[in-house]
Amino acid sequence: MSTLIKLLFEPQALLVWNLSHDHGRLTVEGEIEGRPAHVIVPPAELSSLLYSPDRPRVVPAWEALIARAKLLNIEVRLLDPAGEPHWFHIVGRVWQSAPQAAAGPFVGGTARSINLQKQHEQQAQLPPSLTRVP
Numbered sequence: 253m254s255t256l257i258k259l260l261f262e263p264q265a266l267l268v269w270n271l272s273h274d275h276g277r278l279t280v281e282g283e284i285e286g287r288p289a290h291v292i293v294p295p296a297e298l299s300s301l302l303y304s305p306d307r308p309r310v311v312p313a314w315e316a317l318i319a320r321a322k323l324l325n326i327e328v329r330l331l332d333p334a335g336e337p338h339w340f341h342i343v344g345r346v347w348q349s350a351p352q353a354a355a356g357p358f359v360g361g362t363a364r365s366i367n368l369q370k371q372h373e374q375q376a377q378l379p380p381s382l383t384r385v386p
Contacts, residue, residue, distance in 0.1 A: 270360035303329035
């Protein structure tokens with residue numbers, strides 16, 4: 253199992269990410285079993301984790317973040333090791349300060365699992381006859 257998968261699916265994970273402007277590499281940091289972890293993610297690996305039905309919504313939002321410094325605030329599904337979709341809330345933005353200007357903007361943000369929240373929301377939308385305890 254890759255370090256990225258371990259980071260993403262660590263219980264209660266809050267991940268910090270940033271994008272290298274020069275090579276397009278994504279760096280993700282978090283904790284695995286209470287220890288700091290850091291991974292550089294090739295674009296193909298990240299793309300392979302994206303749940304296909306979310307792609308038409310996520311790709312334009314990501315491109316707008318990079319090209320026009322738009323805020324990224326999106327709920328997206330990534331595939332877990334079993335191939336099942338798992339919900340994440342991803343927030344990102346572009347920062348550019350004077351010292352960084354020559355190197356290009358810094359793009360980064362956070363990602364956290366909201367799968368349990370989504371499960372509760374889905375259960376709350378079921379008809380009362382299916383959610384009542386007899």
